[in-house]
Amino acid sequence: MRVVCPKCGREGVVTIHRVRARGRVYEYLAVRHGKETIHHIPRDQVLALEDARELLRKRLEELEAEVEACRKLLSLLEEALSGGDR
Numbered sequence: 303m304r305v306v307c308p309k310c311g312r313e314g315v316v317t318i319h320r321v322r323a324r325g326r327v328y329e330y331l332a333v334r335h336g337k338e339t340i341h342h343i344p345r346d347q348v349l350a351l352e353d354a355r356e357l358l359r360k361r362l363e364e365l366e367a368e369v370e371a372c373r374k375l376l377s378l379l380e381e382a383l384s385g386g387d388r
């Protein structure tokens with residue numbers, strides 16, 4: 303499965319690693335970016351590409367709404383300022 307790595311933000315292939323220590327089995331995820339680079343990350347921090355895309359879309363919509371609000375406020379202020387000094 304291809305995912306977005308929470309450590310570096312790049313795309314990679316995720317694999318599950320199992321480690322036995324003191325009679326217990328530990329599972330963790332590893333994101334492989336190439337032959338050399340592997341990032342280990344907690345399970346709950348991995349985002350599938352679809353989820354990452356959805357989050358980015360939502361964030362973009364929020365930002366666009368904020369920009370719109372700022373533009374309105376700015377034009378109101380400029381109107382007020384230009385009307386005031388004469």
Ligand SMILES: [Zn+2]
Pocket residue numbers: 307308309310311312314333335341
């Ligand atoms: Zn990474």
